[in-house]
Amino acid sequence: MATGRTHRPATRSRGIPEATVARLPLYLRALTALSERSVPTVSSEELAAAAGVNSAKLRKDFSYLGSYGTRGVGYDVEYLVYQISRELGLTQDWPVVIVGIGNLGAALANYGGFASRGFRVAALIDADPAMAGKPVAGLPVRHTDELESIISDNGVSIGVIATPAGAAQQVCDRLVAAGVTSILNFAPTVLVVPDGVDVRKVDLSIELQILAFHEQRKAGEETAEGAAAATPRPGAAAAPAAAGGRKGPDGDVPAVMPA
Amino acid sequence: MATGRTHRPATRSRGIPEATVARLPLYLRALTALSERSVPTVSSEELAAAAGVNSAKLRKDFSYLGSYGTRGVGYDVEYLVYQISRELGLTQDWPVVIVGIGNLGAALANYGGFASRGFRVAALIDADPAMAGKPVAGLPVRHTDELESIISDNGVSIGVIATPAGAAQQVCDRLVAAGVTSILNFAPTVLVVPDGVDVRKVDLSIELQILAFHEQRKAGEETAEGAAAATPRPGAAAAPAAAGGRKGPDGDVPAVMPA
DNA sequence: CCATCTTTGTGCACGCGTTCACAAAGGCAT
DNA sequence: ATGCCTTTGTGAACGCGTGCACAAAGATGG
Structure with missing residues (x-):
């Protein structure tokens, strides 16, 4: 226990926030594409657009890695590719x-x-x-x-x-x-x-279900959503819906009852 | 305030936080498994353990859906399966x-x-x-x-x-x-x-790279990490590493230079 | 050599998400 | 009927992540 970590040191490793780590591969991909096109330097604005993130976020992310980048010019593509690759551990097999x-x-x-x-x-x-x-x-x-x-x-x-x-x-x-x-x-x-x-x-499956949620919400905003009522009276919670008859027959979604 | 959304209503739909929505499928899966075993009720503690989350988080998540659940007893499995399915929009095709x-x-x-x-x-x-x-x-x-x-x-x-x-x-x-x-x-x-x-x-690819990052960090904590130095002198950022010769030959990871 | 202009790096504030801790609520045994 | 015991639901505090806005830094042209 040289380090003071109790049991979850994974949250922020070496000062690099987890959220930043998750975006580094995204930057790396965009930078690699630029590298193949022999683009020498890129600004935070351009790179952020290519990676689909905010430019301020990108700059802050890079600031955790160190002060690469030249003010007034931008970031050296090759150098940054190397730095991110090294940080992610991709320089080894x-x-x-x-x-x-x-x-x-x-x-x-x-x-x-x-x-x-x-x-x-x-x-x-x-x-x-x-x-x-x-x-x-x-x-x-x-x-x-x-x-x-x-x-x-x-x-x-x-x-x-x-x-x-x-x-x-x-x-x-x-x-x-x-x-x-x-x-x-x-x-x-x-x-x-x-x-x-x-x-x-x-x-x-989870990703699809999350999409379905938003899809339903989008659809429900335009049409009336009064059909099934937002709060359908939990009241007597002892009444376990109508699912009493069919209790998970084959791992499918259980039989849902209409309102 | 019908909806004060300016242009990004996706953040919190109908008061259900995005993070909660992302966990609902997880709960639903655990509940479905319980349903197949004909377990009638489940406590937040048990269900949280099955879903791999904190029990307080689970209770707060469910609180956004409404007050299903009975104090001193727990949640009715079938009823909750139905409620979450409905909330996620899985009752339709x-x-x-x-x-x-x-x-x-x-x-x-x-x-x-x-x-x-x-x-x-x-x-x-x-x-x-x-x-x-x-x-x-x-x-x-x-x-x-x-x-x-x-x-x-x-x-x-x-x-x-x-x-x-x-x-x-x-x-x-x-x-x-x-x-x-x-x-x-x-x-x-x-x-x-x-x-x-x-x-x-x-x-x-991104998931693997994130794993590689943590893997490298784990390995580097035990061995000496002084080899490549934590802050390798960005100093003259004008010097684009040794990549001048090889600029992204084939989309592979660029040639890395030793220290 | 100096002025100007571009772009980085970051201090700060805000909002979301997580967790703790506890009061309220309901079942259950006596 | 009453008291105890279990478990929910949530108020409040805290920390992380995000985005704004600006000062510092450096390049560039005259």
């Missing part, structure tokens, strides 16, 4: 494993965004013995039995979980036990991990 | 189109999370004429030419973009022009859309 080679896992394996930018797919792992050996994206699928040895042999510290929800936690436990400390989870499950392990979640 | 049937698009089409919970894949659309008619996930792929008619015929208001980055903005424009007002973007591009259109972005 990150071997990753993808577990669960279904439709999604295969798509991820083929995704070009993996190969570039310092990430290298070290292995594709699946629990289905029939998959073992089959080539996907140029790599032979390995069986789950080999998971631990693959991770330790390749020094993998980042794992991608693309398994069904039911297997995700178990896979996660094995990854963590084998030494993985960062996990990108595509399975619709809440993963529990020990301290020191980072988990990021990508959940298609 | 949302037809969606997926544009770009590559590896990822096909994976999305096969993803079970789409079909359940009120979302229905109305059509799969691809620009490649060779794809047209080929069945993917039980649906024939339609050509991009039909995009507008498909959207208007099916009343589609939610679109999923899974095309390469280069085509994303163009597809987006056509979707919006045809009447789509919510977009889930998987392409690594910043989409510009008119006001009133919601865009949510899922970017695998």
